[in-house]
Amino acid sequence: MKFPEPLIEGSLIRRYKRFLADVRLPDSTEITAHCPNTGSMLGCQPPDGRVWLSRSNNPARKLPYTWELVETAPGTLACVNTARPNAQAREAIEAGRISELVGYSHCRPEVKYGEEKSRIDLLLSGHEAEPDAWVEVKNVTLEVNGQGFFPDAVTTRGQKHLRELMAQVALGDRAVLFFVVNHTGIETVRPADHIDQHYGQLLRQACDAGVEIVAYRANLANDDGSPSGRMALTEAVPVILEV
Structure with missing residues (x-):
């Protein structure tokens, strides 16, 4: 399977309340993304780590961005979206x-x-x-x-x-x-x-x-x-x- 649209890169600021993540985009804009993962995400939320988000065009969504991938170490990726x-x-x-x-x-x-x-x-x-x-x-x-x-x-x-x-x-x-x-x-x-x-x-x-x-x-x-x-x-x- 493929992501329907190119992912958007950002930098992780923090994950909190299990389902929320603050991310800094390349233009320095800070957004809140949905974090679709109920687990501890141990090892998958490094401070200032590179992350990739998908964006929904559904106007009914409160949070259009969804956290999909994270770079856990240089060149190593993990998918944190447990809906996938x-x-x-x-x-x-x-x-x-x-x-x-x-x-x-x-x-x-x-x-x-x-x-x-x-x-x-x-x-x-x-x-x-x-x-x-x-x-x-x-x-x-x-x-x-x-x-x-x-x-x-x-x-x-x-x-x-x-x-x-x-x-x-x-x-x-x-x-x-x-x-x-x-x-x-x-x-x-x-x-x-x-x-x-x-x-x-x-x-x-x-x-x-x-x-x-x-x-x-x-x-x-x-x-x-x-x-x-x-x-x-x-x-x-x-x-x-x-x-």
């Missing part, structure tokens, strides 16, 4: 780029399921040889020395999703935890036991119960580190569960 990963995953699956999930003819988003009243991100059906696949998508942007970690804050919601996925496996369907790696510096993905130990334990339990875990990285940057304008998932990333 579901679309990235769906596009890649429907294009046949996710080898683990080829062969499904139908993809439905936001389907209600489970005893804990969840909504699955993507429900795949219509495979000639495989059962339906319930796909939960997670955005990975926390990076330390090339390793990606999830989650970046304690997530009771994420823990619930793992329990729901295990229940679907017990019913005879496939269940897939899909890590969308929206950080160009991440080479592997691990559970963030140092942040949410219970999530890490549940993730390993889910794997043992038959939940499949995949991770694919987005091509956010050009060779010079500038934003490519594309967000396609093109490369599998190893998931490491060993403590």
Whole structure:
């Protein structure tokens, strides 16, 4: 997928109240942008860091700018807009780029399921040889020395999703935890036991119960580190569960 319009570069002043970010544009104008990320954004809000915004022409929007990308280190980009990963995953699956999930003819988003009243991100059906696949998508942007970690804050919601996925496996369907790696510096993905130990334990339990875990990285940057304008998932990333 591509951004519909060229992104606007700026300099981060601060993020606050979770959903707001003050940004200085190249002409020194200061604007407030929507920050579509409920997580801690650990490592993704460096002081005075380079950021890129999209702009909406919808006159009904209170904040026309949306924070999309941040440069976490020179030449390294991360996508902080957590509204993007579901679309990235769906596009890649429907294009046949996710080898683990080829062969499904139908993809439905936001389907209600489970005893804990969840909504699955993507429900795949219509495979000639495989059962339906319930796909939960997670955005990975926390990076330390090339390793990606999830989650970046304690997530009771994420823990619930793992329990729901295990229940679907017990019913005879496939269940897939899909890590969308929206950080160009991440080479592997691990559970963030140092942040949410219970999530890490549940993730390993889910794997043992038959939940499949995949991770694919987005091509956010050009060779010079500038934003490519594309967000396609093109490369599998190893998931490491060993403590």
